[in-house]
């Protein structure tokens with residue numbers, strides 16, 4: 352770990368928050384928390400260079416919650432996030448930290464949600480508002496969101512907001528907030544425009560970054576599985592079952608609660624597993640480690656702190672069930688395997704949003720981590736059958752078979768069946784409760800020849816809607832038609848205005864041009880279209896090709912082969928309150944597909960971002 356702070360109590364947090372953290376099982380502050388919390392408590396502005404997985408949410412959420420006056424039902428903190436998913440996730444995190452703060456209220460507001468609901472919620476009041484820039488700006492313009500009592504402003508994933516074209520909105524919001532407040536800016540990277548914003552709007556900010564010291568981990572086979580399609584627990588048991596040289600494993604999770612839960616679940620599936628966490632006293636801890644050494648236990652589920660210094664040579668596998676906070680923790684964790692000259696295996700589970708952390712780890716360890724193809728049901732069955740055959744072969748060589756052979760002959764005669772049929776019946780009896788086949792359907796395998804967090808079945812660019820990734824897509828990209836290409840059709844001699852902000856063009860793959868029913872007359876800008884489509888279709892904004900803005904409609908190029916659920920979502924999407932009615936561009940921009948007549952749009956006052 353990059354920090355020597357071992358306890359949240361050392362960070363000056365109140366008893367009620369400390370109680371909550373203990374209840375939800377946080378043992379120690381993550382490095383980013385250890386550095387940010389005291390600075391924010393002291394009132395500094397901060398720039399936090401941190402990505403998802405580092406624990407950055409709690410790093411800003413806990414101190415800002417300490418500064419809230421619960422009796423004052425007015426927004427005292429505003430958190431800006433690039434997407435609605437993140438807004439909801441951050442709001443949920445705050446709500447969970449507020450379990451012992453009665454009356455604490457956090458409100459997520461984002462584009463796509465009805466204004467009526469949001470206006471009602473805003474009128475009711477909230478201590479913290481978490482929102483996407485466009486929608487927050489609309490509410491500020493409309494004066495339905497009042498920031499007169501603002502104490503803290505957080506810009507979460509600032510580089511993502513930049514990438515999605517929201518930086519002007521963010522600056523607008525910064526211009527329209529009262530001067531006296533603390534600002535915390537979090538960003539995984541520091542591109543120039545973000546630095547400029549920080550220089551302009553933050554006051555003597557303290558910079559916080561987590562170390563990513565390089566380290567060698569040469570002898571260990573490192574693989575990762577991108578979490579999707581299958582529950583982590585099911586994936587874990589499948590992987591453990593087919594790993595060839597499995598002897599014993601240490602599985603790392605983040606919270607004490609998770610160590611116990613996972614140990615129970617694995618034990619229920621027949622594994623000799625136990626939890627190792629900071630709640631165990633020294634004697635109990637030593638006992639667990641002894642049991643692992645002796646073979647009484649095969650799997651130990653541990654937190655980072657509890658597993659410090661474990662030296663058990665039979666640990667063949669380390670599983671990072673939850674991704675570590677930083678590269679140093681990763682190196683410590685995987686150092687538990689490959690000991691005493693034995694081979695070691697490190698398996699990392701990576702959620703789509705954590706891909707950036709995976710890349711950071713690769714850079715720090717100077718080694719690529721290979722994608723792991725999840726074993727299929729057939730793989731598991733084959734493995735179980737092979738083990739079964741081996742067991743049978745062993746027994747065939749054992750003494751005392753004659754007695755049973757005699758019984759088999761009797762059954763064959765009495766039942767008039769073959770020895771094979773009897774053997775099959777016996778095999779079935781032997782495997783009762785331990786099926787050789789797994790029931791259910793196989794999820795798509797994620798061999799990751801594509802960008803790591805993409806679903807293999809999807810064309811490049813489309814994410815699963817549940818797990819909308821937004822960052823760090825370094826795989827192949829759809830082809831982008833030259834920026835200078837004229838649109839195939841220009842309605843009524845009117846020249847479209849193409850996006851003026853350069854986005855990185857996709858490099859490969861076919862693009863399809865679509866027509867949407869919003870244009871310049873609706874006050875729509877390119878960023879509105881990008882934001883709405885990125886959010887609704889789960890498509891990374893850099894896969895969105897050229898956008899042509901006309902008066903009453905626009906064109907947008909998207910990767911070919913859009914999955915039906917994304918197409919459906921886009922049919923319902925609204926931009927500036929107008930349904931976009933996305934459809935392949937037939938070159939008839941302003942003719943309604945149903946009526947064939949000219950369309951008139953009713954302008955709505957607010958952007959739907």
Ligand code: AMP
Pocket residue numbers: 376377378379380381384402403404405406407408409605606
């Ligand atoms: P974040 O990087 O903020 O998205 O956090 C990633 C995950 O780490 C979330 O599931 C948090 O609940 C969890 N987490 C954050 N801080 C801690 C901590 N100190 N101990 C255990 N888990 C944590």
